[in-house]
Amino acid sequence: MRKPEPRPRPAVYLAGPEVFLRDGIELGRRKKEMCARYGFEGLFPLDWDGAGDAGAAADRRIYRACLAMMRAADLAVLNLTPFRGPSADVGTVLELGFLAGLGKPVFAYSNDARDLIDRLRALGPATRDAAGGLWRDAADIAIEDHGNADNLMLDMTLAEQGHPIIRHAARPEERYHDLAGFEACLAQAAAALAAG
């Protein structure tokens, strides 16, 4: 009799701005360890192997490797913590959109628990057109006021899949290292998979 093949672990694409940190590889290692504890295999962008694109420039090799990892992944966990401004890292957001376009399950967290509007109002003066009207920033540009963590296109991408962005108030010095929200996403993903 043939032995049953071991069931492969679902592969999770790990997106977030940690790739820009000095200890990004170590953070990726910690995330992959946590994935394994939840029955997943983590795919981390800094583990890419661009050898197949030897002639291409670095940005093209990185892009192609990330795309290949996203296509290979069964699902993704994305770090949408604000990065260099009031909103998430645009590279991570591009990936969130791409994965949603591919129809993959996506889970996300932010280490800033505030609404986007509260973050923007803390950054500068804002005024309201009238009672119940739109909020506008100092440049007279409207601020969304839907109670979301970020631009509604981000929040709704997660919410429409049934698992809104998990918000976690990390200590400022742990903003990019606190993995409590990440672990909550893994638990959410494991429960979603178990429920079929």
Added chain:
Amino acid sequence: MRKPEPRPRPAVYLAGPEVFLRDGIELGRRKKEMCARYGFEGLFPLDWDGAGDAGAAADRRIYRACLAMMRAADLAVLNLTPFRGPSADVGTVLELGFLAGLGKPVFAYSNDARDLIDRLRALGPATRDAAGGLWRDAADIAIEDHGNADNLMLDMTLAEQGHPIIRHAARPEERYHDLAGFEACLAQAAAALAAG
């Protein structure tokens, strides 16, 4: 003899932060007029009809309408001008990723002609690990140095389709109203379609 049906004009999804401007509807009207001149039909988010989702909250209705427009579109032109920080509007970036995930042709422009790294170095001090090494910002976070307009995932999404982000140095007061880059995208899209 039956008259031949008029060939429908390709539909272009019009993405960008103009939806947050006081004159967003007027800007959308100008963009749709330019689309018509290039043989396209423009689909502008502020024209959405959320009547089919009467019970849903505004953010969910807007999200669903934008998704429906993107799925219906034959191609898209996206405004990646920096918005509330060094990078593009995250809502627009989410849409860029989603459209790429759907395999749709995407064209994009930015009304800031600078490289991301030059924009970031203008915003605050940056240091280099060593000659030829990585640049880092004041928070010790790496800055990409690939000569791109924004995060490489954005630039490469366009470049891999054969038409890199069109950069246009708009006057600061025309940052969100100058449509020269937008028109250049339409010309690019018309040429790409003519070439088959």
